[in-house]
Amino acid sequence: MEAIFEEIAEGYITNRVGISLSFLTEKLSAALAQNIHLFHTNGDLTKAGISNVQHGADTAKIRSDKTKWLDAGSKNDAEMEFLEIIRLFTLYLNKTCYTGLNAFEFHYALYEEGSFYGRHKDQFRNNSNRKFSMISYLNENWQQADGGQLILHHEGKAAQNILPEGGKTVFFKSDELEHEVAVATRDRMSVTGWLKRV
DSSP, X not given: OHHHHHHHHXXXXXXXXXXXXXXXXXXXXXXHHHHHHHHHHXXXXXXXXXXXXXXXXXXXXXXXXXXXXXXXXXXXXHHHHHHHHHHHHHHHHHHHHOOOOOEEEEEEXXXXXXXXXXXXXXXXXXXXXXXEEEEXXXXXXXXXXXXXXXXXXXXXXXXXXXXXXXXXXXXXXXTTOEEEEOOBSSOEEEEEEEEEOX
């Protein structure tokens, strides 16, 4: 995994966005996607909020995805494998980039047809614990026509559009880049979260 970790870190250093096409194996991506399908069927996904203090009617104007947090004590094989990869990546960043990270949190995200997330930053105004954002996509055979692109807004440059293809992971600083999710025309799935210093 170290070569993949290095690819992400070098991409971030060079372009402010690290991207790997193979952070997740096809098998792990499929297993996590299956978890989302099961949670959705069982009604275990909930409408996402927009901050750590603000909830309610305004949320629907900004985002319309559904989420479920991963539990660090999970006994689900796919979740345990994913969280172990994140743990190792965090150790790698601390060793090579002196990031001082000591925590992380991740959730499943499902964007159903017509769902979106408006332009925003990931770091809360009243809490700077989130240092890096990571999104790992779980979508098979995703095409441009399916929408749901991650749009990253770089200051003084054209926006960067990233297709949410299965296995791909995107990494960037939580307080640096405003970003949004374009309207999806089919179910769009990911595991999304933050590497933190608490």
